[in-house]
Amino acid sequence: MRWRPDTFSIRYKLLFPAYAHLRPALGYRLAAGQAAIFRQRRQAEESVIRTQMQAALPDATAAQLDGWLDDYYRMVEQEALDTWYLQHQPISDIVELHGFEAVAEARRQGRRVLLTGGHFGRFWMAGPAMRALGHTTGTITRDGGDENIHGLHPAEYRHRLFKLQRLQQALGGPFLVEGNDLRPLYRALDKHLIALIFDVPYPNGHSGSVTVPFLGSRIGLPAGIYRIAKKTEAVVAPFFMRDQGNGRVSAEFSALLDPDDHNEPAMMRQLASQLETRIRENPGHWWLWPALPLLQRDNNHE
Secondary structure, three states: OOOOOOOOOHHHHHHHHHHOOOOHHHHHHHHHHOHHHHHHHHHHHHHHHHHHHHHHOOOOOHHHHHHHHHHHHHHHHHHHHHHHHOOOOOHHHOEEEEOOHHHHHHHHOOOEEEEEOOOEOOHHHHHHHHHHOOOOEEEEEOOOOOOOOOOOOHHHHHHHHHHHHHHHHHHEEEEEEOOOOOHHHHHHHHHOEEEOOOOOOOOOOOOOEEEEEEOOEEEEEEOHHHHHHHHHOEEEEEEEEEEEEOOEEEEEEOOOEOHHHOOHHHHHHHHHHHHHHHHHHOHHHEOOHHHHHHHHHOOOOO
């Protein structure tokens, strides 16, 4: 067998770059079509996701679970292809925004705005659509990508670095690292929308987690989005993605949340409730099924 380096990937080196030369509808259909092939390499992961789906949605039939898993792995492939379509113009061929007017109005009034969601759907694609309307977006990440701290396969890690570079070019705002000096965040919020997608708690637990009801259980949800919004006097704009087929997605924005109108547990319960509603509508579009036990583990930091 011919040797090839660990950093080589047929998907990232050949297939996705080729699809990106096609009309988006065709490119995304091809990416979706290959999902079953590459899914075979993730059977252990698939088993975990199926188990978590069944536990959270106990009335689901085997056929429903199969359909949701099909949706999940189609999303994985199409999200990978997004990296090459991020700078596609017109981006409206791929992404629609619904309810964004409230965000735009808040910015016209000089309000700082934090975007948030719960790792639902191909959420990064909202950024280029917002930029097309004149709004650049930055984000707060958990690491800067200089080291492979999550133990990703070399090809996946290489793609991650490429994706972050492409994202920053397409979104136009700063990428800040959580835990670093966040004083630049105040200046960044004056110029850009900043996204902070709420995630699983840190591995050793975190005093900033709030316990909320979620999918028939209770989870520990990091409350950083509330605390940062409160400190920076920003409003919070939750948004969630809806798949429209053939690679098209829509970003649906909920009503703005002002931290001055909520306490920390109340806002986090509201965000969790909005996410749960979307998950129950489209279970295969939530990225964090494999991490659900981590959320359930850290549910005692209220």
